[in-house]
Amino acid sequence: MHGKLKNVILTEDDKKFVSTARKILANKKVQLMKKFTQHGDISCYEHCIMVSLYAYMYAKKLKMKVNVESLVKGALLHDFFLYDWHDKAFTPDGLHGFSHPYTAERNASRTFRLSLRERNIISDHMWPLTLTHVPVSREAWLVCMADKYCSLKETLLKNPY
Numbered sequence: 001m002h003g004k005l006k007n008v009i010l011t012e013d014d015k016k017f018v019s020t021a022r023k024i025l026a027n028k029k030v031q032l033m034k035k036f037t038q039h040g041d042i043s044c045y046e047h048c049i050m051v052s053l054y055a056y057m058y059a060k061k062l063k064m065k066v067n068v069e070s071l072v073k074g075a076l077l078h079d080f081f082l083y084d085w086h087d088k089a090f091t092p093d094g095l096h097g098f099s100h101p102y103t104a105e106r107n108a109s110r111t112f113r114l115s116l117r118e119r120n121i122i123s124d125h126m127w128p129l130t131l132t133h134v135p136v137s138r139e140a141w142l143v144c145m146a147d148k149y150c151s152l153k154e155t156l157l158k159n160p161y
């Protein structure tokens, strides 16, 4: 038996999530992330979308007050490094695992107008690997946690989503 059907009501925050994501994802450079594999069969583009969804979902579940626009921008651009790390472990910025947050932050701030908080979401997402770059905002913590969860799923499961 199915329960009673209900209309889905989009909140103002949900609408902000969608409108911000649309703007970021429409960018040609962001579309390039489709070409690069992140984990398994998942591209960087798909990975960033899933991280943004999980980060937003956590914020809702935990009833956290967040800046939705910053959360979405930071999440969608957190892996905007634009190369295949499987054949480029050493980059001009350093070893991929440690350096890609800064490469992504540079690409993102050259492509979009970003606040300091949004730049920090990107640069601090690999903490604790990048020891001194501890997330400093709620949005940065949410993206850092969602990224770990999604990365684990993508690495371990054949059909993660």
Ligand SMILES: [Fe+2]
Binding pocket: 078, 079, 100, 101, 125, 126
């Ligand atoms: Fe990353």
Ligand SMILES: [Fe+2]
Binding pocket: 047, 051, 078, 079, 147, 151
């Ligand atoms: Fe990531």
